[in-house]
Amino acid sequence: MRWSATYIPTLRERQSEAELISHQYLLRGGYIRRLASGVYLYLPLMQRVIDKFANIVREEMNRAGALEITMSVLCPAELWQETGRFATVGKEQMRMHDRHEKEMVLCGTHEETVTDLVRGEIRSYKQLPLNLYQIQVKFRDEIRPRFGLMRGREFLMKDAYTFDADEESFANSYQAMVDAYFRIFERAGISVEKVESDTGAMGGKAAHEFMLLVDTNAGEETIIVSTAGNYAANVEKATFADATGIEPESKLHATEVVDTPNAATIEEVSACLNVPAHKLVKTLIFIADEQPVAALIRGDRDLNEVKLKNALGCIELEMATPDQIQNHTGGPLGFSGPIGLNNVRIIVDPMVTTLTNFVVGANAHEKHIINVNYERDFNADEVVDITRASAGDKSPIDGAPLTEKSGIEVGNTFMLGTKYSSSLGATFLDKNGKEQPIIMGSYGVGITRTVQAVIEKYHDDAGIIWPKAIAPYHVHLIPMNIDKGEQGPVAETLYRGLTERGIEVLFDDRRERAGVKLNDADLLGLPLRIVIGDKSLAEGKIEAKLRSSNAVERIAVDTAVDEIVTLLETAP
Ligand code: ATP
């Protein structure tokens, strides 16, 4: 492709809308443009990258026996009402009425559509297993779209859905997808970690996420990993072995209300009462589907809101405002406690129940209660793990130390069980002629998110460093000055020769300054750069440089095509 014949609007200035380096380079390299918050246009270079990655995904899905289909982005709201998700997805779902006043939604995922597709058509176990997938636009009205393609509102996803007759068959279908995922990401040049994850709004029994570990702030997910290498989970899901480590006191003292002037935070109360943070108990007030909830955890620990949400089984969970706290507890923010609460659901972490003589808020301005003991002084509606796992905790598997890492979720796999088949009536007759709901799985890969994640992993100060497999072109061919001496003709000959060999060449035929062209080459990040300049040409040579290396190689013009093909094979 000649630069003059394509559309690559590169930008020199830093783009203030882009916080992440990958987002910055996508804008500056003329790969994408923003139309609205979380909505992007893919320009010619980006289209090629997306197509290449999508093809890797397609090949591996096909290899695993999945069948490609395309489902509409638009869906009648009725289907989502049938599964009950219409009420639970919340504002992430874009909704509208058509001209007949029929309510429609834009799909952010396709469980409803695909289950509707097969129900009634699949009647016998003989038609199973089945795996249907698509590479399709998704729409989610994300609360905080950010980081360019990483968290868009409109984005591309590969989503696959499996249908099986029994658990054994399902286990095979699930494993086939997990294996395909590892191959997909490896082919795209990244290695991923498979971690346990929360099932979230998808529901179902269990789930895994595929994470690209990164050191930058692009890693929106925190992963808890065992140093023994046998446990990895998203922090939303991660559990840990008993972490109390605190000897109970043998004598329980009488409670006492004490003054804690100017002390509302854990640090302040700890200093004021001269009590370690782990002997304070935090009472956090939430509003869960409009009902007040008090969540109690040890003062030195953090709450895991996902665990709390799961324990409550609620749809919306929000921290209470100071006014709501005053209303429901009778005291101000910072001084909440479980004693004397009325009509507030109390959820207590097990780490609190084994503490003795601890401190809680007194639901009164600048007052706390000391020597509080669970069961003697207050009770829980439910005792359940709601504490966030942290580095230094012990692995639930074998007690090995846990560490924290950050990552980008590029894919996931869900064991859905019969959640969707039961609610939508997708059943089949088993070997004994008995009607059963189909066992389902669903599997996503963020196509556009992964492509940007690759850049987050592979770049330098000057631009992108594409792995060959998804680079928009293989070779960036640059005559320093196309009008000078033999540069133009040599470039033309090379361009033709390489193209005939099936090499994808971007030929920078612009009449731009050499410096501009070289900077653009670094920014775009194609794997191999070929520079044609007067000096080396006088000796019958041209210069070749891999984007991933600093070494410049001089190769003979006469044998250049062969040498470039060979050199390209060494590119990562
Ligand atoms: P997240 O926790 O990041 O919001 P999710 O759990 O909502 O992701 P899924 O519903 O399982 O994600 O979607 C499957 C895949 O689609 C994800 O693994 C991710 O790669 C991609 N994806 C999800 N949301 C977005 C988004 N807003 N923009 C781009 N890609 C996304």
Ligand code: MG
């Ligand atoms: Mg999401």
